[in-house]
């Protein structure tokens with residue numbers, strides 16, 4: 001009996017500790033291969049000569065609804081990119097057309113993050129060496145009309161990297177609070193290289209947060225301090241005023257120091273040593289004037305000697321009072337019906353790959369999942385890229401060598417030609 005109770009208690013504790021996974025998207029159910037297979041079948045016996053492409057939407061396309069808010073959204077394709085750690089596992093959705101807006105979103109069972117940790121995590125790879133474009137996600141309420149998602153759709157959280165030129169290279173963390181969007185006041189730099197990076201936002205229910213990049217903490221703090229979500233706790237006392245006789249001058253002119261009577265002298269004077277040239281013709285050359293020189297007696301602007309102000313009272317500090325508008329809120333970033341994750345972006349140079357989306361209530365699990373996805377393929381990805389760069393360099397050198405040889409041969413031929421002439 002006791003054993004059974006203990007066992008039950010243990011089971012209950014275990015199930016409590018089980019992470020809740022609201023969304024996990026790795027695009028593991030593939031894309032093109034599926035349609036290729038379908039095409040082969042279509043070409044099978046009895047259907048010889050069939051050449052038309054069989055259109056079959058990839059599985060992910062059914063999950064990621066494209067917005068129809070605009071008619072010219074760029075196309076996401078399922079792709080592992082030019083280099084990768086694993087040709088299958090690294091497949092994610094890639095922006096494929098330059099200078100386009102992108103808008104797709106995925107729905108999951110709605111939940112409420114009250115009293116729980118909220119973790120949002122995904123990988124971003126700007127393999128195109130991005131110049132300007134978003135790499136962030138938006139978390140929406142479940143009542144969003146996905147087919148009409150746009151920049152105007154109200155969201156709960158926006159999180160992820162944003163790059164535009166050399167100036168903007170930041171990780172956005174925007175929270176909606178009472179219908180208004182609030183940007184983080186801290187500057188978090190994002191990665192701007194061509195490799196895959198893991199971005200994680202953790203919001204704890206005690207109103208603290210963490211941002212991690214590649215499973216390393218890059219920023220953390222309190223929601224109240226790092227966003228202007230709530231009105232300030234204290235304000236300047238509107239009834240306090242700086243007294244009129246408040247002297248906040250630390251130094252003053254020495255009253256005993258007076259300007260000497262002979263101080264003011266012109267800055268430049270006619271050169272006393274200059275002589276009118278003997279061949280000067282007043283009629284032809286005009287009236288002769290000696291050149292001006294710096295006056296050696298010129299002392300510049302007179303300034304009184306500075307002394308400590310005996311009446312100095314220090315800088316006046318406006319007294320603060322408790323802000324009557326301030327009310328603490330223990331549920332700053334608690335949202336009722338989280339239900340959709342969207343990519344609503346603008347990209348100038350396309351090629352960004354998004355993958356390994358995870359929304360959970362367990363930061364430890366997210367870290368582990370990051371290790372098992374990004375953590376496993378990142379080394380091989382880097383190796384492949386470096387190998388490609390090495391090959392490209394070798395090819396370039398080879399091409400240059402061939403060109404060089406070609407030139408020499410031509411010169412040799414020309415020499416032979418001249419010989420022929422001589423013969």
Ligand SMILES: *[C@@H]1O[C@H](CO)[C@@H](O)[C@H](O)[C@H]1NC(C)=O
Pocket residue numbers: 204205206208
């Ligand atoms: C908030 O909660 C997190 C997760 O439980 C914990 O690590 C952190 O120390 C807490 N912070 C404060 C200020 O209580």
Ligand SMILES: *[C@@H]1O[C@H](CO)[C@@H](O)[C@H](O)[C@H]1NC(C)=O
Pocket residue numbers: 215364365367368371375
């Ligand atoms: C993730 O990987 C890092 C580096 O290998 C390791 O230190 C950390 O413990 C791992 N985390 C989890 C939850 O497995």
